[in-house]
Amino acid sequence: MNYNQTIIMKRFTFPAILTPDNDGGFVVTFRDLPEAITQGDTEQQALIEATDC
Template sequence: MSDFDFPVVLHPQPEGGFVVFFPDIPEAITQGEDEDEALLVAADALETALSMYVDERKPLPVPSSPMKGQKTVSPSALECAKLGLYRAMLEQGIRKAELARRLGWHLPQVDRLFDLNHASRLDQIEAAARALGRHIEVRVA
C-alpha cells in the first residue's frame, strides 16, 4: 500500500453504471459504465484532484483506512514519487524557489517536477528528494 492509496466508493446507478467518489477527496468524483471502467477513470479523477492541491499549494489529504473489502485507487508510481516529494517540501516549509536554488535549476524545471501530467525523469525526482534530505524507494509488490 502506498502513501497515496485512497479508498474509493462505487455507487451503482439505477440506469446502469457507477458514480465514483473518494471519501478523503471530495473534489474527485467521476462515473463509469461498469466497475472496471469506473476504477480506471477514478485514477484520472484522483490525479486531477491531487493536482489541484499541488497547484493551490495545499497540504495533500491523507488516505483513510479502507473498510473490509473496499477497493482503493492510487496515482501512478511516478506521480506518487512527485506527490511524496511535494509533501516533503511542504513539511519542511521549503518553497519551489528554494528547491530550485538547492538543485541549481531554473524555476520552470521545478514547476515541471510537480506537474503530475509531465513525464519527469526519475533521476530528477531523486535529485530533488536528496536536496530535501530524503530518498525515493521503489518496490514491486
C-alpha cells in the same frame, strides 16, 4: 538556466466508493477527496476513471 532538473512524482492511494447509478453505471467518490467524483459504465471502467481522477 539549468535544464537538468529532476522531477519526482509521488503516488497516493485513496479508498474509492463505487455506487450503482440509476442508468446502470457506477459513480465513484472518495471520502478523503469530496471534490473528486467520476463515473463509468462498468465497474472496471469506473475504477479506471477513478485512477485518472
